[in-house]
Amino acid sequence: MEEEDECPELVPIKEKSTGPTAQIPVTIITGYLGAGKTTLLNYILTEQHNKRIAVILNEFGEGSALEKSLAVSQAGELYEEWLELRNGCLCCSVKDNGLKAIENLMEKKGKFDYILLETTGLADPGAVASMFWVDAELGSDVYLDGIVTVIDAKYGMQHLTEEKPEGLINEAARQIALADLAIINKTDLVNESEMVELRGMVRSINGLGKILETQKSRVDLSQVLDLHSFDTKDGIRLAEKLQLVKTSQPHLDKSMLTITFEVPGSVSEDLLNIFIQNLLWEKTFKNKTGLAMIVIRLKGIFSIQQKQKKVMLQGVHELYELDETSECWADHEPRINRLVFIGRNLDGDILKKEFISAMSNKDCVE
Numbered sequence: 001m002e003e004e005d006e007c008p009e010l011v012p013i014k015e016k017s018t019g020p021t022a023q024i025p026v027t028i029i030t031g032y033l034g035a036g037k038t039t040l041l042n043y044i045l046t047e048q049h050n051k052r053i054a055v056i057l058n059e060f061g062e063g064s065a066l067e068k069s070l071a072v073s074q075a076g077e078l079y080e081e082w083l084e085l086r087n088g089c090l091c092c093s094v095k096d097n098g099l100k101a102i103e104n105l106m107e108k109k110g111k112f113d114y115i116l117l118e119t120t121g122l123a124d125p126g127a128v129a130s131m132f133w134v135d136a137e138l139g140s141d142v143y144l145d146g147i148v149t150v151i152d153a154k155y156g157m158q159h160l161t162e163e164k165p166e167g168l169i170n171e172a173a174r175q176i177a178l179a180d181l182a183i184i185n186k187t188d189l190v191n192e193s194e195m196v197e198l199r200g201m202v203r204s205i206n207g208l209g210k211i212l213e214t215q216k217s218r219v220d221l222s223q224v225l226d227l228h229s230f231d232t233k234d235g236i237r238l239a240e241k242l243q244l245v246k247t248s249q250p251h252l253d254k255s256m257l258t259i260t261f262e263v264p265g266s267v268s269e270d271l272l273n274i275f276i277q278n279l280l281w282e283k284t285f286k287n288k289t290g291l292a293m294i295v296i297r298l299k300g301i302f303s304i305q306q307k308q309k310k311v312m313l314q315g316v317h318e319l320y321e322l323d324e325t326s327e328c329w330a331d332h333e334p335r336i337n338r339l340v341f342i343g344r345n346l347d348g349d350i351l352k353k354e355f356i357s358a359m360s361n362k363d364c365v366e
């Protein structure tokens, strides 16, 4: 019988943009106070990258002297106008959120091809990310490329282990949990054993993102830009990457951590949606101590019934998206669903059981 959903090899990668101009990637640069975000921005702007980059500094009212110098020495004045840097890059600051800036930016579209957004040290990058993500769905000219979190090698551990009042989230941990790339900066200020400890901590929070170590935020730009962390363009690499993720051993009670598991078979898209919504929206699933599992970053590759192509799941906070990748399941390739969750109060065994039971509504698993 002919397959309904033909899947020839060498399917061109589907671009979200259909217009004549390509969408502009946005990279969110986050990290705790003083970790080295502005240093990273400065470095990127001065490196050879053959891109015209626009920089948005989110709320830098109390910012450092460095930020003001980045702002092309406007006598320390706050400004909300665009400034053109010497190498053609643009710079601006925003007080509220990135949206207004992006609107302004759109008017200058064509003048640049990349946006870097530095959040304040205490910001929730997930909220900023959601904003761009939702906007992209609405046919915006920008898309979210990735979240880069800069970590202070010397004070990072202290930020991460700070006790928070019950129910309040540790911002430093959340920023790491959401990182597609974690940069441990200021390695000159610590010894090797401190590095090992911090690296282990970062890895246990986020088992998915790449970790780099730098001084003065000097990093290979190809590791920072064009990550495609949220779109299906990188679906193939994601499938491979998910196989390498390990469930982490939490360093602290109640800490943020990564859980992963795989379940063979093909699942119903409807039941999958219900499972995800119960997890992200209803917070139905509880760990052994009765606390609701809170997921703030979610990725997965699924085999969906009646679909030839692998389906990718992306989630940030309560937003999620299921998208077909360009890659088909090969003839003899075992159909396996792989899921990775980053968040709090997670229990991998319980979550896996919940997933299997949610999917095993009769005639829903092959």
Ligand SMILES: Nc1nc2c(ncn2[C@@H]2O[C@H](COP(=O)(O)OP(=O)(O)OP(=O)(O)O)[C@@H](O)[C@H]2O)c(=O)[nH]1
Residues within 6 Å of the ligand: 031, 032, 033, 034, 035, 036, 037, 038, 039, 040, 063, 064, 066, 067, 120, 121, 150, 185, 186, 187, 188, 189, 214, 215, 216, 217
């Ligand atoms: N020793 C050392 N200092 C560094 C390094 N990288 C940056 N710094 C210094 O750390 C300080 C803070 O750097 P910024 O880049 O302003 O940090 P930020 O994350 O933008 O800070 P806020 O925006 O205030 O949260 C500056 O004085 C930098 O010169 C490094 O690798 N080693």
Ligand SMILES: [Zn+2]
Residues within 6 Å of the ligand: 037, 038, 039, 063, 064, 067, 118
């Ligand atoms: Zn800064």
